[in-house]
Amino acid sequence: MTPPGSEAELLARVVSGDRSAFDTVMSAHQDRVFSVCLRILGDRERALDATQDTFLTVFRKAGQFEGRSAVGTWIYRIAVNVCYDQIRRARRRPSESLPDYVDPSDPAAEAAIESAALRPEIEAALSALPTEFRNAVILSDLEGLSLPEVAEVMGVPVGTVKSRVFRGRRLLARQLGNQNTS
């Protein structure tokens, strides 16, 4: 039995069609999901699409949540899988490169986008990492997930995550060192 008021209980209410419960779950996780998607995909519009796909999946699969992990971890796992799916599709259709999205009617948008961007040298170094290392570093060191949470999200053992995080940081250090010396 899930404790009343918990996120698991909110998800149970989502299954029965409670829209406000879904809004509560979504509000709690949407920014972090977007952040993870943006850092993995490197494109704002694709990250927004991925965020939407993630929550569509959350809504439709709420009944499949078994409570073996935190709701947030389950949602980030869906988000990472959605991003992988997008990357896979983009590989098949390489011409579909979307421009960064700025809506001029929103005065807050441009500032938000500027503050959202990673520093260019870090972004370049991160994007040069192999996918599994990059995502481990993004989830652990940028998004602040614990190693067991990252393991759950990525579907690999904790030991593998430790190794990927370490090697990812090591490669990042080399990349950044090379950038500084070039």
Added chain:
Amino acid sequence: MHRHDLDLIAALADGSLDDETEARALVESCEECRAEHRSQLAVLELLGSTPRVGMSDLERAALHRDLWTELSSRPSKARSGRSWYRWSYVAAGLFVAVGLAGVITGQIQRYDEESAGVAQTFAEADSDLSTFSAEDSEMPLQDAESASGGGETAATTTMAAEEALPFPFAELADQARAARESGERSSPISSSEEDIDRCLLSAGLADEVVVEELDLDQRYLVVMARDVTSEPTVTFIAVDSCEIVYVDG
């Protein structure tokens, strides 16, 4: 340096150790360890200096609006597509049954006359299925999900590939490719030769090779072409059922 040492140094750098005694002793004891520790700290400091990423209020509002629009409109569309899809299979099945009945009752003499019509009907059904399949492969995730769960046969693998899977098979496929390219095998193969041959034959991949085996909720064979190519197709086969669960590439 041993992997345990590397894990310790990484954990010391990010502050996730409950007891730092062993890690500090390690870092003190070797120059290479100190260099690794400094390097990890420097990267963490840099990553820590990056600003948080967020949506604007407008983007947030648009996300909610689009999401609810999608949730309100898609189910009916998915249902109608699904119903059409099921009927196309029923129709195809009926044509097969009629064709067989014709053969069994000895009406072979009329074969030439009828076959043209049956072939045309099959061609139409096949064309319809191809059209549906092509549309389906372009469908976003949510459609693929709502489309799954019926009496699927041939299209199941395609649809399953579009669904949110229990494991990140696309990423695992990338890892398998990288491991093969570098000559290392990340997961040992524990299934017997007999099981492997049986599954490869059953999946129609007798000419391909098992490059590794993953032990997740069940065991999966990771299969690639025998010849190393730059972006090989990776197929995941469940060992117990010998069913293809995912194809990447």
